[in-house]
Amino acid sequence: MRALLTNLLVVVILLWSHEASVAFAEETQPMASLSLNGVSAILIDAKTGQVLYEKNPDEQLYPASITKIATGIYAIENGNPDDIVTVSKNARYEDGTRVYLGEGEQVTLRKLEYGLLMHSGNDAATAIAEHMSGTREQFAAEMTRYIKEKTGVQHTNFTNPHGLHDDSHYTTASDMAKIARYAMQNPTFREMVATNRLPWDGAEWKSELINHNKLIRDYEGATGIKNGFTDQAMHTLVGSAKRGDTELIAVTMKAASSNMAYQDVAAMLDFGFENFETVQVTKAGEEFLRAADTQGEAPDRFVAKDDLFATVPIGTEPEVKVTARDELSITAGSLAITYPLERITPPKKASLSASGDGQAEQASAGDVPVSRYFLLVAWLALNLFLIAVTIARARKQRRIRRRELQRKVW
Incomplete structure (x- = not known):
């Protein structure tokens, strides 16, 4: 009896664990084996959002200037492009890459958005933030709430509009792909990040903006989006391209060099276009x-x-x-x-x-088949039967002992 019960229990456990292991293997099966340089990377379909490749997609890292994707779409969707922005001293002397705004210079919000997204102007980012929210910090808080509401990202926190280093300013490759996908649905944003050259007539700088994103010039079908760098973030890049009816978005973060970042994005886009297509189902x-x-x-x-x-x-x-x-x-x-x-x-x-x-x-959804429920019930029933037999034997032994005692007494 005990041997039968033990064998049945082993069968139940094996059946249960076998199906669970198969489901787990299917969920974790890799979609591709690309050799990438970045610590974290992801490739998605821009229309459907489906993930085609990922590498450490949820690791929190510093974004550097790809932060400006969020800044740009927030400003485009919540600001008036014809507003006249007066450049502050803070904006004039902002660190890093600039479009050389002059203190007191008056510029339209639209022009600042081009300077932000094409030339990665940190001074443009600060001027936008101060105009819309009063301070960079307040703007970043409002932008973070807005982006989370619109895209559902969960591992992102922005403390400034430009991406200069702050320990509390972070995101993930997965979140950046979602933010970029949302931003690329806006025609104005798409136009700005796809613009290769633009004349710039400023108070202190008269030149031509050349898009810092090399994909625009070097990758077939490129539609955007933004690159970035700081010492702590290293090289980050969000790239997009469209061929036929399929548009893809690739993100790489913390690559050791600019060339490595572009190699990562190009490799992911190549992989996507070679293996997948977007189809209309209905x-x-x-x-x-x-x-x-x-x-x-x-x-x-x-x-x-x-x-x-x-x-x-x-x-x-x-x-x-x-x-x-x-x-x-x-x-x-x-x-x-x-x-x-x-x-x-x-x-x-x-x-x-x-x-x-x-x-x-x-x-x-992971429900248990009826056959396994039957085996489990059978095993429990055998347990109850064994307990009943044990109790019956114990009672019988007690009756035998009482009779033997009665015979000795007589």
Whole structure:
């Protein structure tokens, strides 16, 4: 009895652990083996946000001037481009890269945004911050809240608008990819970061701005975005490029040299364009059906509220289905994305058993198969049976001993 119970317990444990290990292996399977220089890196599809490659994506690092991506989109979306900004002494004497603003010079906010995003002007960043929020610190706090609200980033904190070093000023490659993706949805921002050259007529400096991001000139289809450097952050770069209907965003952080940073981004973009494409799965208004839970019922009907896209390996036809959560699940190889759908038919009363997609959705969410529950129940039942047998034997032994004592007494 004990041997049977032990063997059954071993079987239950093996079944349970085997399925868990398979799921873990699938989740951690690497998407590519690129040799990159940066400590942290990520590649995403700009339209869908799907991750195509990552290396330490959530490690908190110093961003340097890629901070200006956040500064730029915040200023564009919350400021008036025609505002006249009066340059302060603080802005005039800001450290690092400058567009050589003069103290008291009056410049439009739009012009400062070009100086910020194209030439990485720290003086332009400070002038923007003081104009919009009074101080650099207040601007940074407001910008951080805004970026978190718009993009959902969780590991980012900005203490200034330009990215000069501060121990409390940090982000991650994953967060920067999300911020850049959000910013690139704004046409004004896209235009600024894609501009190669721009005449600059300032009070103290008359010249031509040349975009500091070399990708604009050196990489086919480049659309942006921003590079950065400080001694502590080392070299950081956020790059984007578009070929056909596919646009990708790559981020590398803490590379040892500028060339290494550009090599990282180019390698990731090359990998993305060689292996993946963005496809439109459905148009707004298209209907989808989900099989009914029981026979005789009409299928549930849903509609897509927007045009829906997915990133897939080139030449792959994605699998599309409606889940038990009223979402459209799109799967292609190791890539998957879900979108909420709008229900057309009223929801049915909850049933005791799910069917079809419902069971598949529960299984994919980590629910335990019925067969394993049965084994567990059987094992518990055997435990109870063994306890009952043990108690019965003990009672029988006590009765035998009492009879022997009675015989001795007589």
